[in-house]
Amino acid sequence: MKVMAVNAGSSSLKFQLLDMPSEMVIVSGVVERIGLNDSIFTIKFGDKKNKEITSIPTHNVAVNMLLDKLLNLNILKSLDEIEGVGHRVVHGGEYFSDSVVITDEVVDAINKVSDLAPLHNPANLTGIKAFQEALPNIKAVAVFDTAFHQTMDQVTYMYSVPYEWYTKYGVRKYGFHGTSHKYVSLRAADMLNKKIEDTKVIICHIGNGASLCAVNGGKSIDTSMGFTPLSGIPMGTRSGDIDPAIVQFISQKENKNLDEVIDELNKKSGYLGLSGLSSDSRDLWEAVERGDKKSILAVEKQGKMIADYIGAYYLALGGCDAICFTAGIGENAGETRKLVADRLGALGVKLDFEKNLTRGEETVISTEDSKIKLLLIPTNEEVMIARDTVRLIK
Numbered sequence: 001m002k003v004m005a006v007n008a009g010s011s012s013l014k015f016q017l018l019d020m021p022s023e024m025v026i027v028s029g030v031v032e033r034i035g036l037n038d039s040i041f042t043i044k045f046g047d048k049k050n051k052e053i054t055s056i057p058t059h060n061v062a063v064n065m066l067l068d069k070l071l072n073l074n075i076l077k078s079l080d081e082i083e084g085v086g087h088r089v090v091h092g093g094e095y096f097s098d099s100v101v102i103t104d105e106v107v108d109a110i111n112k113v114s115d116l117a118p119l120h121n122p123a124n125l126t127g128i129k130a131f132q133e134a135l136p137n138i139k140a141v142a143v144f145d146t147a148f149h150q151t152m153d154q155v156t157y158m159y160s161v162p163y164e165w166y167t168k169y170g171v172r173k174y175g176f177h178g179t180s181h182k183y184v185s186l187r188a189a190d191m192l193n194k195k196i197e198d199t200k201v202i203i204c205h206i207g208n209g210a211s212l213c214a215v216n217g218g219k220s221i222d223t224s225m226g227f228t229p230l231s232g233i234p235m236g237t238r239s240g241d242i243d244p245a246i247v248q249f250i251s252q253k254e255n256k257n258l259d260e261v262i263d264e265l266n267k268k269s270g271y272l273g274l275s276g277l278s279s280d281s282r283d284l285w286e287a288v289e290r291g292d293k294k295s296i297l298a299v300e301k302q303g304k305m306i307a308d309y310i311g312a313y314y315l316a317l318g319g320c321d322a323i324c325f326t327a328g329i330g331e332n333a334g335e336t337r338k339l340v341a342d343r344l345g346a347l348g349v350k351l352d353f354e355k356n357l358t359r360g361e362e363t364v365i366s367t368e369d370s371k372i373k374l375l376l377i378p379t380n381e382e383v384m385i386a387r388d389t390v391r392l393i394k
């Protein structure tokens, strides 16, 4: 069975066609700069790559172009071979604690929570509609970034603010990266040779966006992102947790409105803000090599906050079998993994320096006598989307 996993952004469309249940990737690619004259369509299949720069005015045009290519490149004989389409949707609010087959009611609910994710949900819906129009008879499934965290208890997800903020406006912790946290926790159980129900793991998804998750028996019990993806640990350009009063203070000092200050916390903080150099971990580690003090501060601040969250989640879980590293930095930057591990000595964590040189491959990177295993696990959100699509359309 062939399933398409889709991640639609406001001007982009990422796709992967997978053979299920083998989970083999048949084609993958991305359409970028949708709506501009020089849109870029990239498709990879086998060891071939095809890139085209042309005007792709809408997501509908992008989807039709993709489907035409699948036929023209002889990847598919007929579009009927695609049996399901799975869409990443960022925010499911409190409506969705699992993936779901897309119906008109589901589209309404995704629309309703759009004010919680104004940049993402409308874009995700554009992708859903474009595929619905191009493939009207093929079932589609929505897979939510927030769904995995709906198992958090009320004490965890509520903020200590006027209760009406929650009842009137839905102000609470939702958490994100759920599809990745779920995938990695399943892989961790496999690597630990345990049933998922018997595992306690902490997942560090550290990419340009970054969040931690405490997973008990396969269920999320806490996560570091909150009402929005701005909270938690410092990221490429996001600040992570700060005292909210700073927003008002800077607004007055710099004569900026609240939107402008929040924008700086989202786009000019984190690695970029502290280093003044770059939001990219590779640039920062190069600068650290040269002894650049602000870059050292930026990576160490992140390392400390990751370790602080791990300490808190260790207590919340009542112990922990494994700490897992995933996403761009977690999978590739051994330097960041070491910074974190060095702060976890009190938990009996011991990093194996040789194994920590590994990049992007499932590996145990702790020593034999480490009290908690350290695991490097490349994430795979597309596979989770495809698995849920198959489960729900069957």
Ligand code: AMP
Pocket (backbone or CB within 6 Å): 206, 207, 208, 209, 236, 279, 280, 281, 282, 283, 327, 328, 329, 332, 333, 359
């Ligand atoms: P993601 O958002 O998961 O794609 O992660 C992006 C981040 O991963 C960027 O900060 C990249 O610099 C970082 N990254 C990717 N590859 C490497 C690498 N080989 N070494 C260090 N950082 C990397």
